[in-house]
Amino acid sequence: MPLSAASSAREILTGLHEVMAKRGSAQAKLDKVVDLIADAMQSEVCSIYLLRDKALELSATHGLRKEAVHVTRLAMGEGLVGTIADEGRVLNLAEAAAHPNFAYRPETGEERFHSFAGVPIIRREMAIGVLAVQHADPRRYDDVEIEALQTVAMVLSELLGSARLVDGARSSQRDAGMQRMAGLKLVTGMAKGIAVFHQPRVVVEHTVAEDTEAERARVYAAFRKMRDQIDHMTREAEFGTAGEHYEILETYKMFAYDEGWARRINEAIDSGLTAEAAIERVQQRTRARMQDIDDPILKERMHDLEDLSNRLMRIVSGRMGTAAQTGLSRDAILIARNLGPAELLEYDRRRLKGVVLEEGSLTAHVTIVARAMGVPVVGRIGDIRHIVAEGDSILVDGDTGAVIVRPSRALVNAFDQRMAMSQKRRAEYAAIRNQPADTKDGRHVTLMVNAGLAEDAAMLEAAGADGIGLFRTEFQFLVAATLPGRESQLRLYKQVLDAAGDKPVVFRTVDIGGDKALPYLSDERDESENPAMGWRALRLSLERKALMKAQARALIDAAAGKVLRVMFPMVSEPWEYEEARALFEEQIEWARAAKRAMPSRVEFGAMLEVPSLAEMLDQLLPRVDFLSIGTNDLTQFLFAADRADPRLAERYDWLSPAILRFLRRVVVQAREAGVPVRVCGEMAGRPLEALALIGIGIDNFSITPAAVGPVKAMVRSIDAAAVTAKVEALLAKPPPKLRKSLGDWAKRQGFILG
Template sequence: MPVSAASSAREILTGLHEVMAKRGSAQTKLDKVVDLIAEAMRSEVCSIYLLRDNAMELSATHGLRKEAVHVTRLHMGEGLVGTIAEEGRILNLAEATTHPEFVYRPETGEERYHSFAGVPIIRRESPIGVLCVQHADPRRYDDVEIEALQTVAMVLSEMIASARLVDGARAALRNAGMQRMVGLKLVTGMAKGVAVFHQPKVIIEHTVAEDTEAERTRVYSAFRRMREQIDHMTREAEFGTAGEHNEILETYKMFAYDEGWSRRINEAIDSGLTAEAAIERVQQRTRARMREIDDPILKERMHDLEDLSNRLLRIVSGRMGTAAQTGLAKDAILIAKNLGPAELLEYDRRRLKGVVLEEGSLTAHVTIVARAMGVPVVGRIADVRHIANEGDMILVDGDNGSVMVRPNRPMTNAFDQRMSTSAKRRAEFAAIRALPAETKDGDRIGLMVNAGLAEDAAMLEATGADGIGLFRTEFQFLIAATLPGRESQLRLYRSVLEAAGDKPVVFRTVDIGGDKALPYLSEDEKDESENPAMGWRALRLSLERKALMKAQARALIEASGGKTLRVMFPMVSEPWEYEEARALFEEQLAWAKSAKRAGPKAVEFGAMLEVPSLAETLDLLLPRVDFLSIGTNDLTQFLFAADRADPRLAERYDWLSPAILRFLRRVSTQAKEANVPVRVCGEMAGRPLEAMALIGIGIDNFSITPAAVGPVKAMVRSIDAQAVRTKVEALLAKPPANMRKSLGDWAKRHGVSIG
């Protein structure tokens, strides 16, 4: 029957304390523990499985057959117990046999039990066992019962580890030789340095509290100190003045003051845990929730909360020394499970060369900040904190998403050579920074950059780019806790225009929705479709939420006072969508004029061609636009019906295929006949060989990542544009089996710089 989580857990913890204090073998203690838990929770079965030889072994049971102890074994991922251990998650089942991973073990005699609940026993963030209960009656266990099990599992982990009842399987990895791991490219670049752990894990030695009120006082004091630190960081952070970074830190601060979080920790203390164990207990529940969240934005906010939990744990335990506080003595590669943005900003950038994360994502707050700092980051490197030792040499290749731990001399020499070559190439690109992107036969190619942060505008000077051809306004919306208001948007847009000076900036209206979900959108505005990239997003959503677009229009109009405002609309499928969006902006221009607000001296409107259907109505659209931008990232997946988020398809369809090049040539030709400038925005234009092919079909204006400007400009200055056009036209007339190889071979023969 349901029990109070706090009272049940406290009763069990008291009993566990007594069992652990008495003499006796480890097996005797485990047997008493399962009896104790079964009685306190009124459970017919209670079993403990422990990790041995990479399998979960039934080590003690109340209710199942005793002869199954040390006989029944489930490998990681096998059966319900193996699934809990491998994934570190909770299972709560009214009918265990209906679960797809259920495996029957006849020696246990468990066939008469229907309901099942199991929680992982975790030590140093790794599952070392599973605690489970069973009943004959089919029913799901109440939340309070699951919470009691989790609390007990935490205390059990201390007892099990001190009695050395489980294997230290991961310890051997630390003593292995060279290890190469491949993860997710988050921030490009190459880096070399010694491994430094962001925060040496606080090992909780004591879980059962002797004085509940004393523990509560310790937590209150830690909360006060943590909030003071966050307030100080928010005031002092270099990026805390404007734009996205300020929004990130404000969101982080919001979590620090969240009363619900502190209440849950207090409830854990009520169950009999120490302050440290209570924080860890709530943190484990947060991790469990994170595993069930599909929304990447919400997931990142949960990471921020975990970051704060770690900070609070260090304060309450008196172990404040993160690597940032103690300082970096050498060039360092920072290793962490995940990082909050504020913590990354604490590091000395002269010594911080790269970051390796066990988790992380492209939309993470820390990724945005690291990119602005110019620090290479590789994420999704599983178990790196268990494989690397503090002080090990680490090589980070952010361009390929790989990490090398303890590299041998030949590997280090090869990496050094690549870094040297990369540095030499960067020096070559810097030497041509002020030179025009002009072909050998005199054709001028426009090279602009894509941006999304106010700080990105500074890259114009560093790269010698002609302007910002695509400013992604949605970044501000993605990292904010609430919908950014007009004033917040106005400050960002004005700062971007000021930083760009006389160079043009093209603002793309918000491309949110779909896979860029916002937590503050109402449920009916969120896209639950299987391929959200083709769903309720971008201009479709903005035209439905006209208040959102109206606020953005007013912010852009006021920010552009005395300058030319260039705005384009994303994912236009048909001309009427463009007309409706433009009309909304023109209404706001009329309002600004009537209200005597400062406005732009001129306005240029453009559309993004990402949806193939728009190409069939260009005759209707082109007379109404000032420019056309082609978004090759989305366009490619729509043309090929290939989701670019699917790893099985990511490399299957080539940008240099005749289908893509012929499509783009047709669009470019039609736009030029209408005297409308065409620009390609996307990764395709940022690759030298692909950019050469685009020049070959008559496109002479690109908007690319800042890092791609140098390589593409070097390519442009090494070609004869007319010769390229002649070659590409011939290849498209009679396509070879491998267009990429044919173009690459031609480029090498003619001395084209394609990297």
Template sequence: MPLTAAKSAREILTGLHDLMARRASAQAKLDHVVDLIAEAMQSEVCSIYLLRNNKLELSATHGLRKEAVHVTRLAMGEGLVGTIAAEGRILNLAEADSHPAFAYRPETGEESFHSFAGVPIVRRESAIGVLAVQHADPRRYEEVEIEALQTVAMVLSELIANSRLVDGGRTVRTDSGPVRMAGLKLVTGMARGAAVFHEPRVSIEHTVADDTEAERARVYSAFRRMREQIEAMTREAEFGTAGEHQEILETYKMFAYDEGWSRRINEAIDSGLTAEAAIERVQQRTRARMQEIDDPLLQERMHDLEDLSNRLLRIVSGRMGTAAQTGLARDSVLIARNLGPAELLEYDRRRLKGVVLEEGSLTAHMTIVARAMGVPVVGRVGDIRHVASEGDTILVDGDHGTVVVRPTRALTNAFEQRMALSQKRRAEYASLKNLPSVTTDGERMTLMVNAGLAEDAAALHLAGADGIGLFRTEFQFLIAAQLPGRESQLRLYKQVLDAAGDKPVVFRTVDIGGDKALPYLTDEKDEAENPAMGWRALRLSLERTTLMKAQARALIEASKGRVLRVMFPMVSEPWEYEEARALFEEQLAWSKRAKKPVPKSIEFGAMLEVPSLAEMLDELLPRVDFLSIGTNDLTQFLFAADRADPRLAERYDWLSPAILRFLRRVVRQADAAGVPVRVCGEMGGRPLEAMALIGVGIGNFSITPAAVGPVKAMIRSLDAGAARARMEKLLAKPPRDMRKALHDWAKRHSVALG
């Protein structure tokens, strides 16, 4: 076999270069190509399947029966070849027929071949065919062989496209009618603007290099220019001093200087590719890796690398005209497949009204930055770049995760009325900012906010909240490239406390692991089918005590002279709380001995998310200063319903009598012990649900900043005593539809539900 991917690929590419220059039919060229690849890779079979009439047709082969050419056809997703094309991924199998997607085609005579390797032939991000090799002996192909196949497939895409051997790619829609598209809510808010594409696709015209050293010099020059741009953006980011956004940009910068990335591009040039083709080749490899990664956080790191690849490709091709560089001439909605945080920061915030992505996720760095900028974002809007045209009017509804392209006048008017109503309501809620959360019968409720960024703490006073009832300390861990040290944590916690002033802040210790896995803290034994119920939160912290000790010392020192309020997540039994508290108290004693700054006092709390803890409250309550109920996790655990499963997302109602009875029992037990109870989670941020919670005896909430106004308006229109009396009757004999019963009661009593 060839010793290196570069050697085998270069040998084939040289032959392909000569072949493309010949005067011959497209079919003759394909027949020569499979012979060339088979000989260079010492392969018994080499086949090319091309997309024609939405079927993958065997178009050329070396080793299979020639009579099967143009006869054997597979649908997208059918068989091994169809799976590769549909999913855009590589298959490398020692025994082809052991794969669940294997489909036998007797006319090919392939039954005598065991091993199989196939790679997609990609053109403009879509698979247009598959290149496959086979051997009689069962074996997995070496990495260098797969690398060579991928490089050759890339050059083949140029030959195939130029010869018009496949169906045309997806075309932009030309109809002028409105199109409504659903996506994923990433950043809330509503926006209207003209469609602007983040970047025109750089089409690679030449893949085979004439002079590899000249191509290498072009890449080196592009790397230098790209790094200068990243350094400039890092310096100019308008997010103040230390904070999460700077850490995001530092992580982004780390990729820009990654030697492994530049080395892989160099290796691709060594194989005979042009600078543009080498960057695209490595980018395709990154995309293939992303499809194999289940960890969403690691996928976001890959998205950052892809973002940089696009930037490098534009520089080396001399096509730097992104919408950010050319400037936004009017109110705009940005459209992109994906977007990196640094690229988002390049846009004029006065003109950028919204963002629509074909990909994107809630944990993406770009999402975090967009939320801080106040820009609505809807993600996972498939094919948006092929539905919308430059300049089309786009309506973005980040509250519901929908996008309307080319709306009619009626749709636009209705949308603008909703926007105006939303702005009017926000103004009404803002007028309540400095008013107390007091019911009509004189009961004072406490409205605090959930936070995870330093910027959230800075905006605390704008929300008119009583403090931060849940500061998610794991956010700093989720966006960092490596484990944040004690000093880094200390700076963040001090910044949050300073921003909150005299208002209380409750820090939740890190809730990582499980479905919030960190690449730098994860190994194979950590993987689980149901991560929400796995090795996470306090379970992880009690095993990796070094992590918790560092956080404890940072919190203790940051709270110098103030009250430190700390709570532990996912407590299942009292002994877990006891161990966590003892660890904090040991660090407090150490800090005192070392003459380090210490808090005036520490208040300890536990989060009730796991139902088992409710059965042990008699043991726990005498030891805690407060109890926080995490309704998001509690609901999924009570109903054994994974909240990440879309089939179950709407099935179990927060206003179910089962939940309300459970909460009433907990509140009564805590009240008897003199322990305050707070609800943290989305349930408390909805006016009707918050009214029901008041009805079971809860008067302390920690909710999103945007929910403070609507919930405060509800509280100021509610008779708490009447609500409790009504809830007692409803829970004694639950109606068929508890939500409707509560809504009707609220309407009769003029309770403001928004």
């Protein structure tokens, strides 16, 4: 049957809309549709199978026996039709009966037809039916015929769905009732709300074009914009010219500039599709072809190709904003593959109740920000975007790592009761918030908080904290479109100091670059394959001295009449600390010479995050006023484990003897030098880990505000001398599972571990 794929598809599409728009029963419409397709494609048989009650039912046919309609049913995976729907792929057979999955149905009278071609009818990424053609003569169908069938199936899916002629969506995971999933606990807490996608998927609402040339022009304009975006990405610092980033970017560029891709979209428009439908059509074909590829590397790239197609779709549809830009109207649970810290901070904190990520790790920056915001997060829910639909009700249990989609009323009631119990625990923590964090044998533990937002300083009293042990100044840089000037920095720092009152605030100089790259601070020379170990933090600041000078002057002015405490991040060797301190002291002398109001005192500290610094403490300690240990970066450097890699998220334990022994050596050396030591990583915010840290001699923590109550309750329940003796014994002869041994012992002692 000779035909042009574009002309035949266009003829069918026009007829489809006319049929579906007319009055009449659903069955009458389907009967006319199969007649129309069979006539246009000169096919002896055309059949539509629709997914109903979890089975593929013959719903209309031209050429098979009419008595078989609504009688012949095939399960998903059964027969040729069931295979097509189950695997979401095309079958093109010269001899249907020769296929191993062939299932004969005598009531259809199909035994006289040898050739068979079928394509899935897909709606919202789920198969809702199958469109099939058959001929008596054995032959394979031409590519143009298959292409026409697929185009028709795509439009047919939208028409069937909007006309409610199919209830196959019930078989999809998205509408399969309640779903319970287990993920990785990233931020504790409980939350409920409706599902909101960070980047909502563009749903194709109009499939048939009214003006083909206008649709073509829209696609050309979208391609130009997308290519400009990809070119811009190559100039950003987070993409080097070697390693995985480079390979991913090259794949992006290859497809962005692939004329074959653009041509296929053009051909789909020629068949009568809108720009959005044409992109979706080609994307479906790419997915189908990728299923046949065995190369694991190419399969991994499927995500990249999906992202690129989705980017083009968002551009052509004009829906470029995230859910943060469009705003949250109700209590929401945010769904995303992953997020950057700046993206999370864009959301309305009054409406954002929880986050569910496909990826995520315990020490990723977005997790740290979420903890500061008090937003529960569960990660590693790999199929969440296919299971959840926008607006679904979701329960997030960050305490257990559970996510429940479309919960029953009974489950919601039970969840509400648990939330009430959680609130009761918070009330118990609030009751001791003004009590000192003293152990039963009189050892005092200082509990400070990590912060990064101005309003965090106002939460000190509510949290019962002793001050801010780590103020992350980079948050202001992450959420800004351009480099914050000295005046805007000054306003923020003064606001924080004023809100803290007499309580100490330790400002960490900007820790940006690497995995917290800023577009306005890119550097074409940055070729870091491992961003966490690249051009970032103090390394960046020492090269961009104007950046550090502006920050130094803002901090000095903001702290007029108060104690200014400054901490430098990612110090690898003492000379880096000395150079940074000298730069600050130059600005102090400048301010004094200019007769500006001065801080009453300035204290300087260093963050020990890079293991090499531990070998040079004898040189560093005489020059610092305090030492802070950042256990997040320190852990990944000690174990050579990228904290952003979800595969390693739970691989290395903070209660590893290697970490505790390393930290104990640092504590002993600092104590001998008379230098206070503080742990300001996420490790200290967990009661059992904090217990171990007390056991090795650390009594100053900086943790998230939400962790202050549980850690304080633990401190007030323990005997520090007994803890020290136990931890020393465990480190002298480490058991196979130190965490379990310490936890079991602590429970026997009656310690409160939350």
